[in-house]
Amino acid sequence: MGLISFIRKLRQIHAQRPFIPAEFGESRQVRTLLNRRSVRRFLDCDIKDEEMALILEAARLAPSTVNMQTWSFGVYDTESWRQTFGRSIPYGAHRAVLVLGDITRVKQATDIFPDSPLVEYTVSVINASLAAMNMTIMAETLGIGSVMLSDTGKTGFFSAAYLKERLKLPSGAYALMTVVFGYPKDRDVPMPPKFEIEDITFSGIYRQTDTCRVREWLSLMEAGYRASTFFSSFQAKLRYYRENLIRAERELRDIILGERPKT
Amino acid sequence: MGLISFIRKLRQIHAQRPFIPAEFGESRQVRTLLNRRSVRRFLDCDIKDEEMALILEAARLAPSTVNMQTWSFGVYDTESWRQTFGRSIPYGAHRAVLVLGDITRVKQATDIFPDSPLVEYTVSVINASLAAMNMTIMAETLGIGSVMLSDTGKTGFFSAAYLKERLKLPSGAYALMTVVFGYPKDRDVPMPPKFEIEDITFSGIYRQTDTCRVREWLSLMEAGYRASTFFSSFQAKLRYYRENLIRAERELRDIILGERPKT
Numbered sequence: 001m002g003l004i005s006f007i008r009k010l011r012q013i014h015a016q017r018p019f020i021p022a023e024f025g026e027s028r029q030v031r032t033l034l035n036r037r038s039v040r041r042f043l044d045c046d047i048k049d050e051e052m053a054l055i056l057e058a059a060r061l062a063p064s065t066v067n068m069q070t071w072s073f074g075v076y077d078t079e080s081w082r083q084t085f086g087r088s089i090p091y092g093a094h095r096a097v098l099v100l101g102d103i104t105r106v107k108q109a110t111d112i113f114p115d116s117p118l119v120e121y122t123v124s125v126i127n128a129s130l131a132a133m134n135m136t137i138m139a140e141t142l143g144i145g146s147v148m149l150s151d152t153g154k155t156g157f158f159s160a161a162y163l164k165e166r167l168k169l170p171s172g173a174y175a176l177m178t179v180v181f182g183y184p185k186d187r188d189v190p191m192p193p194k195f196e197i198e199d200i201t202f203s204g205i206y207r208q209t210d211t212c213r214v215r216e217w218l219s220l221m222e223a224g225y226r227a228s229t230f231f232s233s234f235q236a237k238l239r240y241y242r243e244n245l246i247r248a249e250r251e252l253r254d255i256i257l258g259e260r261p262k263t
Numbered sequence: 264m265g266l267i268s269f270i271r272k273l274r275q276i277h278a279q280r281p282f283i284p285a286e287f288g289e290s291r292q293v294r295t296l297l298n299r300r301s302v303r304r305f306l307d308c309d310i311k312d313e314e315m316a317l318i319l320e321a322a323r324l325a326p327s328t329v330n331m332q333t334w335s336f337g338v339y340d341t342e343s344w345r346q347t348f349g350r351s352i353p354y355g356a357h358r359a360v361l362v363l364g365d366i367t368r369v370k371q372a373t374d375i376f377p378d379s380p381l382v383e384y385t386v387s388v389i390n391a392s393l394a395a396m397n398m399t400i401m402a403e404t405l406g407i408g409s410v411m412l413s414d415t416g417k418t419g420f421f422s423a424a425y426l427k428e429r430l431k432l433p434s435g436a437y438a439l440m441t442v443v444f445g446y447p448k449d450r451d452v453p454m455p456p457k458f459e460i461e462d463i464t465f466s467g468i469y470r471q472t473d474t475c476r477v478r479e480w481l482s483l484m485e486a487g488y489r490a491s492t493f494f495s496s497f498q499a500k501l502r503y504y505r506e507n508l509i510r511a512e513r514e515l516r517d518i519i520l521g522e523r524p525k526t
Contacts (some may be wrong), residue, residue: 019320021313029292029404030317033397038326050284053460054293057282060460062396063301065413066500067455067484073464080466105458105472109481112501116512118519122388122420126413126439129392133325134296137400141292150328150389157385167469176389192330195368197316197323201336203343206430209335209368218372221330237329238375249379256381 001223009223016191032140037189039145042182046077046094051142055181056097058138064127068106071128072173074098085166090153093180097135098155098167101128101174121174121256128176135179145184150177151244158244161251174255193220264486272486279454295403300452302408305445309340309357314405318444319360321401327390331369334391335436337361348429353416356443360398361418361430364391364437384437384519391439398442408447413440414507421507424514437518456483 001009018034052075059073074084076096081089089096101124106112113120132148139146150156154163155178163175195217199209218234225234264272281297315338322336337347339359344352352359364387369375376383395411402409413419417426418441426438458480462472488497 018324019316021316023313024317024405027404029295030401032292033321033401033404034324036324036326050286053282053284054287056460056464058296060457060463061281061297061299061454063299063399063411066504067457069458069463071463072469074469075464075466084467100469102463105462105477105480108472108474109477110501112504112508114505114508116508118515119420119508119512122439122515123413125385125388126392126420129389130396130411133393133396134400136326137397138293138296141290141296142287148326148393150386157382157389169469170471173469176385191324194323194330195332197319199368200323200332200334200365201319201338203338204347206335206337206363206432206436208433209371211371214368214372217368238373241329241375242377245375245377245379245382249382252381252385 001219001226006223006226009220010227013193013220013224014190016194019197033137036137036140037145037191038147039182039184039186039189040091040147041185042091042093042145042180043185044092045183047144047181047183051139051144052095052181054142055135055138055144058134059097059099059131062127062131062134064130065123068123069127070101070103070106070124071131072100072102073131074100074167085154087153089180090149090155090178091147091180091182093182095181096155096178097181098163098178099128099132099176100169101125101176102172104170104172107172117257120172124174125176128174132177132179139181143183144181146179146181148177148179151241157252158248159251160248160255164255171255190224193217193224264482264489269486269489272483273490276456276483276487277453279457281454282460296400299400299403300408300454301410302445302447302449302452303354303410304448305354305356305408305443306448307355308446310407310444310446314402314407315358315444317405318398318401318407321397322360322362322394325390325394325397327393328386331386332390333364333366333369333387334394335363335365336394337363337430348417350416352443353412353418353441354410354443354445356445358444359418359441360444361426361441362391362395362439363432364388364439365435367433367435370435380520383435387437388439391437395440395442402444406446407444409442409444411440411442414504420515421511422514423511423518427518434518453487456480456487
């Protein structure tokens with residue numbers, strides 16, 4: 001990528017704005033939702049217990065399939081995270097919530113799931129993710145930044161076996177991601193390269209995204225990555241993933257399909 | 264369940280309130296988030312295109328693993344839904360968005376995923392669910408009600424094969440749920456029986472929920488179900504699920520593990 005092209009791409013990234021129809025431009029709630037960014041630099045101060053309680057309340061009250069609430073949450077401060085994992089919360093955050101898909105509660109009470117590991121997994125991943133998003137938005141509403149981690153620092157399903165062992169997870173409980181919370185250090189974090197609405201929507205039957213649009217997105221990702229991490233590249237990140245994915249796949253296969261919870 | 268016990272349980276359900284610390288009680292955004300309910304009765308009038316555009320914008324700008332945006336959205340009004348599925352949108356809603364996990368775009372551009380169907384599936388289910396929750400909250404913010412459907416009316420992953428065939432989905436695109444939108448007919452829909460925060464959280468290592476608490480929850484679910492649907496029961500609903508889960512499991516197994524997208 002030449003320098004001119006690189007600069008042009010960075011400009012293109014920075015020019016991205018949420019689309020807000022004029023009549024909704026004044027709504028603080030609309031702006032809060034659309035201006036949320038993943039935060040990776042936090043002020044070195046703790047958030048309040050009341051704020052954390054509200055964030056967890058948003059998780060508790062998220063919707064779920066047949067109200068089954070197939071989730072659990074590991075709640076940590078710097079101390080308990082260190083005790084559990086022997087290191088700091090990623091990105092220097094003071095609070096972390098480890099989000100689990102959790103089918104064990106339903107299994108204690110009913111025999112709804114005969115032998116259906118993939119259905120159970122899907123139900124629990126969907127619901128736990130809904131809760132994670134609700135937490136993130138509650139945080140945002142309180143002026144608290146957050147980022148969801150599924151690979152960085154062995155905090156999610158890329159390290160399924162490690163987390164299962166470390167947290168002593170029974171079968172039916174799946175570590176999916178960690179959301180870390182704190183007051184954001186920076187304002188106006190740029191939006192990462194997003195597809196346009198036409199690229200990701202269809203009506204009637206499915207329509208595949210134009211390959212040129214996908215390549216365009218990839219080149220923006222590469223430029224953005226190069227601008228933010230001088231000594232790495234998006235391609236290097238992708239290589240890192242490829243190397244770890246085979247292991248992660250094997251672990252998920254064991255955890256989801258191998259050991260069946262006793263019914 | 265005796266009548267007295269039944270009434271006591273209904274009271275217990277109706278007495279549930281979101282926990283909001285006093286200092287945050289005035290925040291409209293906090294209340295919007297915590298008072299969201301799934302809506303299944305809609306006014307018979309359409310919502311505006313600008314509102315739908317904002318709801319989709321919330322989906323587009325949701326966070327995702329390495330910003331891969333592994334989702335797609337089928338966007339329908341009553342007309343296009345009928346053309347595609349030969350019936351009405353469930354619950355008489357006028358708009359529906361079918362949410363798909365979608366790994367095809369990433370696969371067009373990179374070879375990040377070697378042979379890792381469960382990782383791909385997990386990534387795409389997590390991200391698509393985050394987008395679905397963001398849509399739902401944007402709707403709520405605009406005074407629009409919604410409900411996420413994964414079984415009712417063949418609208419989600421319980422009918423994976425049907426939707427794959429109907430939408431002509433390629434491998435790597437997974438129909439997960441349909442979110443239907445409309446103006447709510449009722450105010451103050453009661454909160455379904457929720458676990459307490461102590462039941463669903465732990466610190467340090469994993470802690471299983473007390474079985475008595477789970478049984479308590481189940482008995483509230485049964486009472487709530489009986490109160491809302493006179494001719495059915497929660498146990499009947501569970502039986503319905505059991506019968507359909509084996510089929511759904513087989514379909515998911517085919518779709519996720521059977522046919523591998525060409526890399």
